[in-house]
Amino acid sequence: MRPDPDTIANYIRGNNKFRSTLDDVVDSGAFENGCLIVARALQLMFGGEIVVLVRSDDFADHAAVRLPDGRLIDADGPASPGKFIARFNRDSFFGISNDINVVGFRPILPGDLAGVSFNEEVSWDLVDILRRSRKSTQQGG
Numbered sequence: 001m002r003p004d005p006d007t008i009a010n011y012i013r014g015n016n017k018f019r020s021t022l023d024d025v026v027d028s029g030a031f032e033n034g035c036l037i038v039a040r041a042l043q044l045m046f047g048g049e050i051v052v053l054v055r056s057d058d059f060a061d062h063a064a065v066r067l068p069d070g071r072l073i074d075a076d077g078p079a080s081p082g083k084f085i086a087r088f089n090r091d092s093f094f095g096i097s098n099d100i101n102v103v104g105f106r107p108i109l110p111g112d113l114a115g116v117s118f119n120e121e122v123s124w125d126l127v128d129i130l131r132r133s134r135k136s137t138q139q140g141g
Helices: 008-013 016-026 035-046 081-093 120-138
Strands: 049-054 060-066 072-074 077-079 104-107
Touching: 008 035, 008 120, 016 035, 016 120, 035 049, 035 060, 035 072, 035 120, 060 081, 072 081, 077 081, 081 104
Parallel strands: none
Antiparallel strands: 049 060, 049 104, 060 072, 072 077
């Protein structure tokens, strides 16, 4: 069965292998230095376009995927663009300053997220981990 964007966040949160694989490669999680690797894995699973969340000065802060249905998705799951951006600002900046909140999204461009790790092989590894996790959960194991 094809993985479902609406439930994938549950598989990511509850999957130690997913987290340890990402941590071993980038020494961080899905919302720090690993966001582009996770975005690519989600794109491989569900299609769509990799986008970046941007601040008012167009600074790219985070990678996500715009799904074919228009929603945005990252490791926290899908949401409409407005709800996704609000969730990211609430969860990522902890109300520190409205000056650093993201205000929109756009397709990723060369030079965006320059300090963020990317590894295509690891993205495929994460896809495999999530598909296996979903399969074993559906089979009751």
